[in-house]
Amino acid sequence: MVNAMARILVFDSGVGGLSVLDAIAAVPYALELDYLADTAWLPYGLKTDAALRDRVPHLISAIARAWAPDAVVVACNTASTIALEEVRLAVSVPVVGVVPPIKPAAALTKTGVIGVLATPATVRRPYTDALIRDFAQGIRVVRFGSSALVEAAEAKLAGAAPNDAAITEAIAGLFEARGGAEVDVVALACTHFPLLRDELAAAAPHAVQWLDSGAAIARRLVGVLNPPAGAAQSGAVAITGGVSDLPACFRTRGFSRVFAVGDGSDFGLTRRF
Numbered sequence: 001m002v003n004a005m006a007r008i009l010v011f012d013s014g015v016g017g018l019s020v021l022d023a024i025a026a027v028p029y030a031l032e033l034d035y036l037a038d039t040a041w042l043p044y045g046l047k048t049d050a051a052l053r054d055r056v057p058h059l060i061s062a063i064a065r066a067w068a069p070d071a072v073v074v075a076c077n078t079a080s081t082i083a084l085e086e087v088r089l090a091v092s093v094p095v096v097g098v099v100p101p102i103k104p105a106a107a108l109t110k111t112g113v114i115g116v117l118a119t120p121a122t123v124r125r126p127y128t129d130a131l132i133r134d135f136a137q138g139i140r141v142v143r144f145g146s147s148a149l150v151e152a153a154e155a156k157l158a159g160a161a162p163n164d165a166a167i168t169e170a171i172a173g174l175f176e177a178r179g180g181a182e183v184d185v186v187a188l189a190c191t192h193f194p195l196l197r198d199e200l201a202a203a204a205p206h207a208v209q210w211l212d213s214g215a216a217i218a219r220r221l222v223g224v225l226n227p228p229a230g231a232a233q234s235g236a237v238a239i240t241g242g243v244s245d246l247p248a249c250f251r252t253r254g255f256s257r258v259f260a261v262g263d264g265s266d267f268g269l270t271r272r273f
């Protein structure tokens with residue numbers, strides 16, 4: 001058990017990890033939550049596996065060296081499904097990754113048809129194939145990959161209207177595919193997508209359960225760290241690709257400090273606000 005407040009570094013390509021951070025903040029433990037967003041490289045879902053495997057462990061380990069967290073949460077399915085082992089090798093603290101919630105979706109479906117909504121990278125990964133093979137036997141799985149939805153979630157959290165076309169395209173991709181009319185549970189296998197749950201639900205042709213991995217990650221983190229009881233606190237944000245102010249979606253979650261991450265190989269931090 002860590003004695004004082006446990007420090008957690010939550011990582012994503014952009015603001016999607018905030019859906020996981022919100023779930024962690026909801027558990028009654030003394031956790032300081034810091035956040036790293038690789039905005040310069042967003043969207044990860046259109047990057048190659050090799051490029052992500054090369055960059056993500058170096059970036060996370062550089063910030064972990066500077067901030068000394070007690071654990072790292074890779075709150076990004078696209079990175080978790082390709083680079084989790086490499087991140088574990090690069091840092092000296094426990095690393096918790098997100099897993100597409102295919103197992104709980106398969107357990108919940110009554111029609112025997114589930115949807116999986118992810119980035120174009122996650123949707124075709126062998127990791128996703130293996131989850132379906134191991135946990136969704138006898139279940140029809142309708143998959144759809146969207147990067148436009150990632151951008152729509154970014155826009156929403158930046159205060160703009162999310163792009164309706166991205167929502168409509170994703171809904172059509174799931175519910176108009178073969179067997180899609182029977183989908184009754186959708187696994188949100190990208191951490192940006194729970195941020196659009198209301199918009200997706202409003203556009204869907206019938207009511208379905210939209211599952212994400214946030215609560216499971218929070219439980220796993222508590223199991224790994226055994227932190228003292230208390231309340232979560234937001235700390236600092238580090239953002240790649242240039243930042244001049246603390247974005248509102250972080251301010252409203254109690255963050256007060258923002259650092260720019262340099263684009264050199266040492267990923268140096270500069271306080272901006």
Ligand code: DGL
Binds near residue numbers: 012
């Ligand atoms: N939020 C991320 C995920 O869970 C990545 C989105 C992106 O950058 O493509 O997959």
